[in-house]
Structure formats: C-alpha cells, structure tokens
Amino acid sequence: xxxxxxxxxxxxxxxxxxxxxxxxxxxxxxxxxxxxxxxxxxxxxxxxxxxxxxxxxxxxxxxxxxxxxxxxxxxxxxxxxxxxxxxxxxxxxxxxxxxxxxxxxxxxxxxxxxxxxxxxxxxxxxxxxxxxxxxxxxxxxxxxxxxxxxxxxxxxxxxxxxxxxxxxxxxxxxxxxxxxxxxxxxxxxxxxxxxxxxxxxxxxxxxxxxxxxxxxxxxxxxxxxxxxxxxxxxxxxxxxxxxxxxxxxxxxxxxxxxxxxxxxxxxxxxxxxxxxxx
Amino acid sequence: xxxxxxxxxxxxxxxxxxxxxxxxxxxxxxxxxxxxxxxxxxxxxxxxxxxxxxxxxxxxxxxxxxxxxxxxxxxxxxxxxxxxxxxxxxxxxxxxxxxxxxxxxxxxxxxxxxxxxxxxxxxxxxxxxxxxxxxxxxxxxxxxxxxxxxxxxxxxxxxxxxxxxxxxxxxxxxxxxxxxxxxxxxxxxxxxxxxxxxxxxxxxxxxxxxxxxxxxxxxxxxxxxxxxxxxxxxxxxxxxxxxxxxxxxxxxxxxxxxxxxxxxxxxxxxxxxxxxxxxxxxxxxxxxxxxxxxxxxxxxxxxxxxxxxxxxxxxxxxxxxxxxxxxxxxxxxxxxxxxxxxxxxxxxxxxxxxxxxxxxxxxxxxxxxxxxxxxxxxxxxxxxxxxxxxxxxxxxxxxxxxxxxxxxxxxxxxxxxxxxxxxxxxxxxxxxxxxxxx
Numbered sequence: 012x013x014x015x016x017x018x019x020x021x022x023x024x025x026x027x028x029x030x031x032x033x034x035x036x037x038x039x040x041x042x043x044x045x046x047x048x049x050x051x052x053x054x055x056x057x058x059x060x061x062x063x064x065x066x067x068x069x070x071x072x073x074x075x076x077x078x079x080x081x082x083x084x085x086x087x088x089x090x091x092x093x094x095x096x097x098x099x100x101x102x103x104x105x106x107x108x109x110x111x112x113x114x115x116x117x118x119x120x121x122x123x124x125x126x127x128x129x130x131x132x133x134x135x136x137x138x139x140x141x142x143x144x145x146x147x148x149x150x151x152x153x154x155x156x157x158x159x160x161x162x163x164x165x166x167x168x169x170x171x172x173x174x175x176x177x178x179x180x181x182x183x184x185x186x187x188x189x190x191x192x193x194x195x196x197x198x199x200x201x202x203x204x205x206x207x208x209x210x211x212x213x214x215x216x217x218x219x220x221x222x223x224x225x226x227x228x229x230x231x232x233x234x235x236x237x238x239x240x241x242x243x244x245x246x247x248x249x250x251x252x253x254x255x256x257x258x259x260x261x262x263x264x265x266x267x268x269x270x271x272x273x274x275x276x277x278x279x280x281x282x283x284x285x286x287x288x289x
Numbered sequence: 290x291x292x293x294x295x296x297x298x299x300x301x302x303x304x305x306x307x308x309x310x311x312x313x314x315x316x317x318x319x320x321x322x323x324x325x326x327x328x329x330x331x332x333x334x335x336x337x338x339x340x341x342x343x344x345x346x347x348x349x350x351x352x353x354x355x356x357x358x359x360x361x362x363x364x365x366x367x368x369x370x371x372x373x374x375x376x377x378x379x380x381x382x383x384x385x386x387x388x389x390x391x392x393x394x395x396x397x398x399x400x401x402x403x404x405x406x407x408x409x410x411x412x413x414x415x416x417x418x419x420x421x422x423x424x425x426x427x428x429x430x431x432x433x434x435x436x437x438x439x440x441x442x443x444x445x446x447x448x449x450x451x452x453x454x455x456x457x458x459x460x461x462x463x464x465x466x467x468x469x470x471x472x473x474x475x476x477x478x479x480x481x482x483x484x485x486x487x488x489x490x491x492x493x494x495x496x497x498x499x500x501x502x503x504x505x506x507x508x509x510x511x512x513x514x515x516x517x518x519x520x521x522x523x524x525x526x527x528x529x530x531x532x533x534x535x536x537x538x539x540x541x542x543x544x545x546x547x548x549x550x551x552x553x554x555x556x557x558x559x560x561x562x563x564x565x566x567x568x569x570x571x572x573x574x575x576x577x578x579x580x581x582x583x584x585x586x587x588x589x590x591x592x593x594x595x596x597x598x599x600x601x602x603x604x605x606x607x608x609x610x611x612x613x614x615x616x617x618x619x620x621x622x623x624x625x626x627x628x629x630x631x632x633x634x635x636x637x638x639x640x641x642x643x644x645x646x647x648x649x650x651x652x653x654x655x656x657x658x659x660x661x662x663x664x665x666x667x668x669x670x671x672x673x674x675x676x677x678x679x680x681x682x683x684x685x686x687x688x689x690x691x692x693x694x695x696x697x698x699x700x701x702x703x704x705x706x707x708x709x710x711x712x713x714x715x716x717x718x719x720x721x722x723x724x725x726x727x
Contacts, residue, residue, distance in 0.1 A: 053582030055563025075337050131371070138379040147381055226368055227375045230329070230383075231360070242365035246335045247389065248493065248572070249553045 038264070044257035045069070052253050068254035069262075072244075075252075078259055080233060081240040086266065088150050088225075088236060089218035092157035096165045096214040097207055099158070104169035105199070109178070119170070122163040130223045138227060148230040156228065157218040164217075165210045172206025173199070208274050216267050237263045326357045326618050328625060331364045331383035333608075336577065339641035346637070350628050357621045359385075377401040382613040384622045390424040390435055391496075391606035394681050397432040403612040404430035408623040413630060413648075421647040423676040424607055433609030436630050437644040439573035440594070440603050440670040441501060442663065447588040449567040453479040460593050460601065460669040466505065466534045469595035473544035476567050488549035488566035489535050490557040494697040495689045497570070498531055499678045500604030505530035505597030509714070510682050519726045520682045522718040524711040530597050532700060533707060540703040550701050562587055570594060573667045574643040580662065591663025593670055601670065604677035607647055645671050684725030692717045 039059070044052065046064040051057070072078060107115045137156065138147070146152030176199055184194040222238040229235050241263060244256035334343045340363065347361045362383060364372065370392055376382040377396065386402075396402050409431070414422075417435060425433040450457065453476040458464045464472060476486035491497060499509060506527035513519045538545035546566060549557050554575055560566045562583055579589060593601060610629065612622045628634070635651035645667050646652050657668050679685040693714060700710040 049581040050584055053559050053562050053578075053584070055559040055565060057559075071337070075340065134375050135378045138375050138381075142379050142381065147379070223368075223371070226365075226372050230362065230381065232362060239365070242367050243335055243363050245365060245367050246574075247333075247366040250555055250575070250578070252336065253555070 045261045068258035072255035072259040085237040091154040092218040093215040100165040108170040108173035161214040329383040330385040342641035384616040397427040402432040433611040435607035438607040443592040463593040464595040477544040485546040487545040490552040506599045577643040601673040
C-alpha cells in the first residue's frame, strides 16, 4: 500500500470517527442529563458525568405521566404497522422488481413522489376519512395511517432487495422442477429475509417516533403514544422540565435500540450469504 | 438456512401485534350513563403543581355534578394550534379549550369558537378587568376567558447589584430605559471581564420587543378605523426605544451578552447562576425553574422591567379558556369554566403555574402578595398589563416568522441599522398583512 492510499484510508477512518461522534453525542448527553439533579442542569459548567447522579428524574417522569401505558400504545402501533406493511409490501415489491412494465415504473415514480407530501397537506382529509370509519381515537386508525404512510418507502426499499437477488437462482430452481410458489418460499424468501427485517425495522422506527398523526388522531390520555406524552414535559415558549423530559426520552429510545441490536447482525451479515454455489 | 431465524423471530411478534390491534380496535368509546353529559376539557397545564391543580378541580367538579362529567385531557403548548385546527375541521374539537389569547384570532374569525357574550356569568365578567377582556375580543365577539397572565420581569443576582451600588428599582419607581443603560454600565464595570449586566435571551425576539415597547408608547400596529380589522405597520420613534436600548447594550455599551441573543430563557439561567450575567429579563413563571435549579445560597430578586414615557405597562397574551362552537353543551361548559375560575380556584391555578390570575378577587389573595419569590412585585405589575399589540392582527404569525423575527435578530446582532429595521418591518410587513386583509 503506498503512502497516498494510507493517508486516504486514515482520512476515511477519521471522517467515520467524526461522524460517529456526531451521532453519539446527543444520545450520550441525553443519558447524562437524565441522571443529573435539577441543580446540575442549571450549572454554567456542565459535566459529562453527573456529579451527584440521581434517579429522581425517572421517578418524576413516571409520577407525572403515564409512560408505561404510552409505551405500550407505541409498541402496539409500531409492531402492527411494521408487520402489516411488510405483509403487503413484500409481494408487491416482488412484482414491481421482477415484472418491469410501464405500470411498475409509474408506480415507482408515484412511490417517490408520495414521500414528498407534507403531513399537514393530508391530515385534514385523512382525519375526515377516519372519522367516517369511526377510527378516530383508536390505535387501529393510527396503525392504518402508519401503514399507508410507510408502505411506499417499504415498497421501494424491498424492491431494491428483490432486484439484488440474482434471477438466475430462480431460473435454476425452475430448471430443477420447483414451481413458482416453491421458488418464492424456498429460494427467494430466505434470501430476502435480511431485507425484510431491515424494512420492518424502518417501518417500526418510523411508527415508534411518529408524533403528528398520533397527536391529532388520539384524543384520550389512555390512547396516547410516547412521542405525544413526551411533549407534556414542554411548556410555552420552549420552556421544558428538562430532567424528567430527558429521562423519558432516554427510555423512549431503548426499544428501538434493543430491537436493532437483536436483528442488526442478521441484517448486515445475512444478505445473500451462501446464495451462490461456486 | 441462515436467514430463517429472522422470519421465525418475527412470527410471534406478528401474531401478538395483530391480536393487540384487534383488541384495541374494539376498545374505542367511553361508558356513558343515559342522560349524562360528558365534556372534554383539553388543558395545556404541564408543570406538576399545575396539572395537579387542574386534575383536582376536575375531580371536585365531577364529584358534585354526576350529570355533567368532565374528562381531563392534557395537550401540549408545542403543537396546540395544529392539533386544534385539525380537530375543528374534523368536528372533533374538545368542548373546553385551554390556549393563549394570541392563538385565538384565526379560530375566532374562522367561526370555530363560541361567542361567549351570552354565556358569561356576570360574576366572571365583572371580576376580570376590561383590559384583559380586550385580549379575547375579536370583532364584536368574546371568544375566551382570560385567566392567567405573566408580566416580564428582571430576575437579578442580588449580591452583584448590591456590590455595584446601584439604585434598586421598585414597582413605584422603576428604572427608565435610559437609566437602565446607565445602571447596566455601572454593573458591568463592577463585574469584571467577560461578564455582563444583562442577558437578553431573544431566541424569539418579536413578542418581547413589542410587549415591552408599550412602555415607551410603541404600538407598531395601527388600525385604519375604529371598527376596522385592517391593520398597518408603522414604526414610530416610540417603537424604536426598546429595540435601540437592546441594540446599544449589545453593540455599543457591551453591557449585554451577544451570545445570549440566540438563547431561550432557560438557556440563560446557568449564566445567571454562575455570575456571568447580573440580570435576565424573563417571564414571571420562570421563577419556578430558578427555585428548582439555582445553587444553594444563590440570592436572587425580582425587579420590574424598565419603563418609558407610557409608564409601567406591558403587553401580554393571557392564557384562556374557550368553548368550541360545535360543542352541543355550551352552557354546561361555561358552568365548568365558572367553577374552574372561582377566585379560590383561580389562585390555585395561578400558584400551580407560577403566574398571575386575571381576576381581581384572586389577585387580592394574600398568598399572591407575599415578598417571597417576588410574588408581590408581580401582583403589583398586574395593573399595567395590556393586550399585546399584535393580539388580533390577522397575518401576524406570518409577519412575525418571515419578516419581523429575522429583521429584529439582524438588528440586535448589529448586522443592520435602525433605518433598515424600520424599512423591513414596515414595507415588507405591510405586504404580508395586506394579503390577509383584502
């Protein structure tokens, strides 16, 4: 390896390190804040490590807001949205990727355009539709919205994964006598699994973090999701009950992290592994 | 097969999720006794004491009125406008709505809020001064009951001010804007390098500037006729007093911190506690944060804001309670509001929010007249609270975001001069307002 390429490699690692620091900094600060007593939050010289760590913020957060119920609501909505989105998007993505026609090109274009719609543009018609369906203030209504909202991107994402599966594998299975369904279930399906998991994770996190639809569609406290309940720690003009807010926000990030940690290795390691015989 | 466990792992989650979805889908709706009225009250109370006070008052009402039950729903200041707008459009708005008076104009003119004139009990009408009713009067109608308000005050580091030997202002003898500049120079000189007499946390500079500007006789918004809803911006010498003071403190006197200009109120508190700033102009309710966060032994005091030729007056946008036009139980909703705003209850709400009640009976309560935490200073200032200048101006939010906020920010940081500020506020501003007032 020559000197120039070593320098370039070092620069890449440095850039990667900088990016990681950039990503991790807010999260570490959130954790630090969650464990600081109120007086340390008002310090002119804040420290990374709380000098007198306390669980008071967590106690206060649970005391003031129904966090567990909100987390359960978020979990139900996010899991349902992920499962339903994947169930619908997988066969559609396969068709879009394998049977290219004007229709599938138009559908892809529509998928991309639909991602540009701002929430405020659709919220009132959507609200009226859901009201007529008696789905206002229900998690079912919210899940329906999340599915509709995440489906285009899930479709687009999964179609990419389908295209990455060599069609020769399906042709080889056909030559070996496998029918269409058998090929899909035994050959293409397993190879798509990491993509399906990644897309499900995307749909889950999108729904888990979503705020505006939940705010507008859920009316009663017992139905509200975690992002909505988190705003109850905020006052007028941006004043915040910082300690409990940080504690609650820290807890809100945990499910996404846990789920990602559980399936991350499979997503990154499983793609096409062992698919092609040499 | 290597990927199989992923799908296997998802299967129970999927089943669980689908079952939960089916269950939750069936769980909508509330139990209702025949003949019983249910009202939904959306409150924006967020501090623990305030939420507790609201919930207790609702419970007390529900215990006494089995036929009119109130459901307490907590909303959020951060998103209330969009949430209400959608709810109004969808016919699903809460019956009783907590908001701020400066957010009501569009809802009132849009026909979403009930005109309360026929519903208001005389007790409430006469207990709240006319100047507060003006904040909720749009056209000829009254669209909310103003119940909590807060003046802006100077939260000051007592020891630093004492050490500088300056005259301490009182409500009866506040500093003038000129005196404030002089005093700030004296304090800054006594504090040492890198420290400032004042921090102006002006992340949102417009309402602060306009509301304080009333004390110098500033109005900025001028109606074309007595009953006209048409408003034009005009920037007179009086409108320039407060902005020029802030600008000069930052850019000429160096008595106000430049970095504080981009801060929110909470961001400036560590600097106050750490002795970097001697005074911070803040809303009255910030005292709660100071009580919670100030280091032991920190001596602080509440001072009135400086005044100009118009005296100790300030603009405010009180917190309000309104009734949705679509509510089928407006009279019952008003009965509940009347209960919530009985003088003793108004005091409970005010103390919970660390704010001042609008009602004169509540304001006279001895617990709001104590010297501790500056309650007495705030209560005295209540006499000078007026409707914020922008209160009922249609198009104000756009004018504020697109024209005034960047213009004031640039002026305060020294990027533009007063003439440029005037030109942008007036010329660009009137173009924006004209679109709303055709």
